[in-house]
Amino acid sequence: MAGFADLNVPQGPDKKGLQSLLEAAARLGYSAVALNHVIDFKEKKQEIAKPVSPSELFPSLPIVQGTSKQLKVLTRLTLVVSDPSHCNLLRSTSSNIRLYDIIAVFPKTEKLFHIACTTLDVDLVCINVTEKLPFYFRRPPVNMAIDRGIYFELLYTPAIKDSTMRRYTISNAISLMQICKGKNIVISSAAERPLELRGPYDVANLGLLFGLSESEAKAAVSTNCRATILHGETRKSACGVVYTVKKLRKVEEEETLPACKKAKTQA
Amino acid sequence: MVRFKNRYVLCEVVAEEPRGRHCIEDRAVGTAVRDAIARAYGDYGLACCSVSFTVKYLNAYTGTVLLRCRKDFHRLLCSALPLVRQLESRGLRCPCFLSTLHVGGTIRSCQKFLIQHNRRQLLTLLQNCTNEEERQRIRQSVLSCSLTEGQSQSGDEEEEDDTETD
Numbered sequence: 281m282a283g284f285a286d287l288n289v290p291q292g293p294d295k296k297g298l299q300s301l302l303e304a305a306a307r308l309g310y311s312a313v314a315l316n317h318v319i320d321f322k323e324k325k326q327e328i329a330k331p332v333s334p335s336e337l338f339p340s341l342p343i344v345q346g347t348s349k350q351l352k353v354l355t356r357l358t359l360v361v362s363d364p365s366h367c368n369l370l371r372s373t374s375s376n377i378r379l380y381d382i383i384a385v386f387p388k389t390e391k392l393f394h395i396a397c398t399t400l401d402v403d404l405v406c407i408n409v410t411e412k413l414p415f416y417f418r419r420p421p422v423n424m425a426i427d428r429g430i431y432f433e434l435l436y437t438p439a440i441k442d443s444t445m446r447r448y449t450i451s452n453a454i455s456l457m458q459i460c461k462g463k464n465i466v467i468s469s470a471a472e473r474p475l476e477l478r479g480p481y482d483v484a485n486l487g488l489l490f491g492l493s494e495s496e497a498k499a500a501v502s503t504n505c506r507a508t509i510l511h512g513e514t515r516k517s518a519c520g521v522v523y524t525v526k527k528l529r530k531v532e533e534e535e536t537l538p539a540c541k542k543a544k545t546q547a
Numbered sequence: 548m549v550r551f552k553n554r555y556v557l558c559e560v561v562a563e564e565p566r567g568r569h570c571i572e573d574r575a576v577g578t579a580v581r582d583a584i585a586r587a588y589g590d591y592g593l594a595c596c597s598v599s600f601t602v603k604y605l606n607a608y609t610g611t612v613l614l615r616c617r618k619d620f621h622r623l624l625c626s627a628l629p630l631v632r633q634l635e636s637r638g639l640r641c642p643c644f645l646s647t648l649h650v651g652g653t654i655r656s657c658q659k660f661l662i663q664h665n666r667r668q669l670l671t672l673l674q675n676c677t678n679e680e681e682r683q684r685i686r687q688s689v690l691s692c693s694l695t696e697g698q699s700q701s702g703d704e705e706e707e708d709d710t711e712t713d
Contacts, residue, residue, distance in 0.1 A: 304561075308646060345671065440630055443586065475563060475632075479646035482629040489587070489626045 283311030283344075284480035285505035287356065287382065287404070288435065288468035291315040297473070299338060302351060304474035306342035312352040312509065314382055316470075320360040354381040354509065358406065362388040367400060382512040384433065390415035397425035403512045404466065406433045407456060409449040417459045431466045431508050432456060436486050437476050453490035462496040466504045553599060554621035556650050557657045558628065560610035562643035568610070570643075573602040575636035576612055580645075583630040588623055595620045596627075603654065609665075612645070613657060625650065 286305055292298065298315075305313050332355070341350040357380040361367055367385075377383065384404035387393040396405050398421055405425065407413075425432070434453055438445035456465075467487055471477045478486070480501050487497030560571055577600070585593045596616055604613035616624045625647065633642045649660040669689070676682045 475642055475644055478629045481647050485626040486629050
């Protein structure tokens, strides 16, 4: 069974707070956690810094309760896009973006949602839970996203905190469910304090509130998260294809690769 | 078979500050859970879940709570449990959250799970100890409590300890 993962832990400047959050997550049973950097393009242009490696921030990672392995900490970048020109950053071969384990995009308009599902090279598409969606989901882009292996992310911490947020969360989640039939959903917290975290079985039960069936809700916390992490890894490492053809003739000719496509594997 | 089927939900109250432990009592937990159900599901949900809802067991030291509800409505209860944010008792407010450990059909199954869970906790507790003296003290305190069934030791100990039966 895939371990439980929480893919959205906002990375603030407070190191001790983060440490207590990680310890709480390990105690509740999460095997992997992703530290999230949010980049908003509405403010003036920000530089995308290199991701800080988790081993530098936390010298000793807490051990997951129930297993004997350490908590796995990944890095994640979220881009809040409200304009198509912001997406150019993703298409450019800027090396800093490539270093993040997971890339997520938060589209604000319908056109951007379409672009994110069909052409952008991301792992997660965030669904807004704090206000009424300005656009309706349509079937074609959602189906294309499911085929490409992109997952939709829902946050649950606003639902815990506030009653109006809860209504928006549930209504947005249910409208998404009606289109995608519960596939490719990831539920994560955006917890800033350890008290806002919930255990993985509780999060799966919250998924029942959002309209998922019981198996889908459990998958949303475990299997789908693992699939997203793997998607991010393949995006990081695979760039091209090596195509070798075995020639039946002389042996010397097999030394050089046929000049089809060379693999550009980045470190 | 005319028998009322129940579900027993085993949860743990996790609070940040140590002084929050004094807030934990059965009426406070019951009201907090009922509040959460009312907020999430309204009057209908509250009425459904209150049919056979009680706090069966509560341990303030470890924060273990055992709740009971009807089998048909345990989904309502389980999905409303994450919405509990604080416990109030005697004017004290303590921010905390409930984390479900196990859902079982009988009290006995929950008790079996709880025993296993506590054993694992004891293991991690002993591992986190830094010096031998603390370990000895923990072992002494565990050995000195006596139950009729006897309390088995964790596998982490080096010397042979007999289980204490009284």
